[in-house]
Amino acid sequence: MYPNQLPLEFLESKNAEYIEMLPALQEIDLLISGGYKLKNAIRHFLPQRAGEENEVYETRLKKCTYLNILSTNVNEQVSKLANAPMTIEGLDVNPKFWSAFRENTDLAGRSEKNLITLIFRELLKFKKIYIHVDKNKSDVIPTNKLQEEALGLRPYVVSYSPLQVINWSESKGKLNWLKIRQISEDNSNPIAAPRKVCTWTIIDDTYIVKYSAIVELDAHGNITKANSEMTNADTTISLLALPLEHGFGQIPVFKIELPDQLWVADQAASKALEHLRIDCSKYDLLTMSYFQRTFKRSLKPDSDLENSYEDDVPPPTGLQHVIEVDQFQWAEPKGDIIKHMADSLHAIELQVRDLIAAGGVSSSNGAISQSGVSKQLDFAKQESMLRSYGEIIIDFYQDLLQLVAKAAGIDGSKISVTGLNSFENDTLDSVLMKLDSISKLNIDRLKANLPSSALKVIYEQMVALLTGNLSAAQKEEVNKEIELLLTSIKTGDTFIV
Known part of the structure; x- marks a missing residue:
C-alpha cells in the first residue's frame, strides 16, 4: 500500500485546521513554558515601537521580565485533578500485567x-492530545504468553502533541488515519556535528509506516535541505522501515478533545500576553533615567525669502532622545503611572485565575483563615469545571485500558473507570471530623439502600480520599482489603477506620 518513497510535498502536506491553529498553539506553548523558550522568542511578543532605534529596542528586550501567571494557574488545576481519587475495576484477570503497566505506561518509567497529569495539562494548553497504544516487535516470534512476557513484549502508551500531528482524517469523531511529524537530533557520532532528523509516521487501521530524512530547517521550521540536497518539487523521502501491521483491527490512536468552553488557555492567553507587556513596560519605565517632557523646534534659515525655513520636520522624540532646548533639565518619573500599572497587573492576574477557574478568590483578598464550608463555596466553580474535565478523561481512560487489554490478549470487557470527581480542600481538622463521621456509619442502612457493587465503589473512593496518592500495587492491596472487609462485616456492624 505504501511505496518505498514519497514526495516531500506530500509528507509535508498539512490539514487546514492545523494550519489555522498552529500560530495560536505556538503562542500558548511559549506563554505557558516561559523561561528561556519565551526569552528566545521575545521579539514575537514585544515588537519594535514606531521610531524606536535598534539599539534602544535591543536594550529594552534584554530588560524583559515575565511572571508566568498562565502556567501557575494551569499547574494548579492539573495538580488538583491528579490528586483526585480514581477507581478501576476489572483488572483482576491478570493483576501482574496491570500492576506493571500502571507503574510504567510508556516503558520509560511514566506512571x-x-x-493522567500529562493528558490533562496538554488538554488545558492545546485543547486536544493524541494517545497511541503500541507494542514492541521482536525478531523472535513468541509461542505463548510466558515467552511474550519474557521478551518484554507488552503494550505501552505514546502521546503526540497537536503540534506534531500535522494531518488526519476522521469521520463521526473517530480517526481514520493520522500523520505525525517529529524533529529529533542525531548525536550518535561523537566526532561529528549533530544532525536534525525529520520522521513522518502514518498510522491507519492496518499499518504503521515511517519515512525519515536528515534535514536542515529555516527559522520557521520549514525544510530547506533533505539528505544534504536542496529541496524542490522532485524531492522524495525514503521509508525508514517496511510498513508494520499493528494487528489491532482499528486505528490504535485516540484523540481526546475539550469543548471550546473548557479550553482555558485559549481564553486566558490574551490576558497573559497583556500581563507580559505591561510588566515589561513597567520595568523598562523604572529603569529610565529621565523623561523628555518638551522640546523646542530647531529651524534652519535659507536664501528663499518667500519660504524662510527648510527641512521643516519635527525633530525625533521619545524616551531614547535628548533634545537640547533653551533650558534643559532632567524630569524624573512620578509614581502615579507605576501604581496604575501595578494595579493593572494585579487585576489581570485575578482575571486569568477566574478564566481558568483556579479558585481561591477570597484567600487572595486576605481571608486566610476559612472554615470548611467557606472554602467549599470559594472553590465551587473550580470543582464544577474539574468534574467536567474528569468525565472526559475517565471516559477516554476506560477505552484506553480496554485497547491495552486487547493488545495484551486479555479480556477487557469488564474494565470500568470511575472517579476524578471529588476535589477536597481539607485541613487536618476536617479530615479528623470525616474520620469520626466514617466510624459512625451504619453498614446495615447502607446495605439496605445500596447495591453491593455501588457500596464497594463508594467505599474505595472514600478511602482513596483519605489516603491520598498510592502506587498501583498499594491501590491493589487496599482494594483487596476493602473487598475482604465488606464481605466479612455482619449486618448491624459499623465501619471502623
Whole structure:
C-alpha cells in the first residue's frame, strides 16, 4: 500500500485546521513554558515601537521580565485533578500485567498518575492530545504468553502533541488515519556535528509506516535541505522501515478533545500576553533615567525669502532622545503611572485565575483563615469545571485500558473507570471530623439502600480520599482489603477506620 518513497510535498502536506491553529498553539506553548523558550522568542511578543532605534529596542528586550501567571494557574488545576481519587475495576484477570503497566505506561518509567497529569495539562494548553497504544516487535516470534512476557513484549502508551500531528482524517469523531511529524537530533557520532532528523509516521487501521530524512530547517521550521540536497518539487523521502501491521483491527490512536468552553488557555492567553507587556513596560519605565517632557523646534534659515525655513520636520522624540532646548533639565518619573500599572497587573492576574477557574478568590483578598464550608463555596466553580474535565478523561481512560487489554490478549470487557470527581480542600481538622463521621456509619442502612457493587465503589473512593496518592500495587492491596472487609462485616456492624 505504501511505496518505498514519497514526495516531500506530500509528507509535508498539512490539514487546514492545523494550519489555522498552529500560530495560536505556538503562542500558548511559549506563554505557558516561559523561561528561556519565551526569552528566545521575545521579539514575537514585544515588537519594535514606531521610531524606536535598534539599539534602544535591543536594550529594552534584554530588560524583559515575565511572571508566568498562565502556567501557575494551569499547574494548579492539573495538580488538583491528579490528586483526585480514581477507581478501576476489572483488572483482576491478570493483576501482574496491570500492576506493571500502571507503574510504567510508556516503558520509560511514566506512571499512570503521570500519564493522567500529562493528558490533562496538554488538554488545558492545546485543547486536544493524541494517545497511541503500541507494542514492541521482536525478531523472535513468541509461542505463548510466558515467552511474550519474557521478551518484554507488552503494550505501552505514546502521546503526540497537536503540534506534531500535522494531518488526519476522521469521520463521526473517530480517526481514520493520522500523520505525525517529529524533529529529533542525531548525536550518535561523537566526532561529528549533530544532525536534525525529520520522521513522518502514518498510522491507519492496518499499518504503521515511517519515512525519515536528515534535514536542515529555516527559522520557521520549514525544510530547506533533505539528505544534504536542496529541496524542490522532485524531492522524495525514503521509508525508514517496511510498513508494520499493528494487528489491532482499528486505528490504535485516540484523540481526546475539550469543548471550546473548557479550553482555558485559549481564553486566558490574551490576558497573559497583556500581563507580559505591561510588566515589561513597567520595568523598562523604572529603569529610565529621565523623561523628555518638551522640546523646542530647531529651524534652519535659507536664501528663499518667500519660504524662510527648510527641512521643516519635527525633530525625533521619545524616551531614547535628548533634545537640547533653551533650558534643559532632567524630569524624573512620578509614581502615579507605576501604581496604575501595578494595579493593572494585579487585576489581570485575578482575571486569568477566574478564566481558568483556579479558585481561591477570597484567600487572595486576605481571608486566610476559612472554615470548611467557606472554602467549599470559594472553590465551587473550580470543582464544577474539574468534574467536567474528569468525565472526559475517565471516559477516554476506560477505552484506553480496554485497547491495552486487547493488545495484551486479555479480556477487557469488564474494565470500568470511575472517579476524578471529588476535589477536597481539607485541613487536618476536617479530615479528623470525616474520620469520626466514617466510624459512625451504619453498614446495615447502607446495605439496605445500596447495591453491593455501588457500596464497594463508594467505599474505595472514600478511602482513596483519605489516603491520598498510592502506587498501583498499594491501590491493589487496599482494594483487596476493602473487598475482604465488606464481605466479612455482619449486618448491624459499623465501619471502623
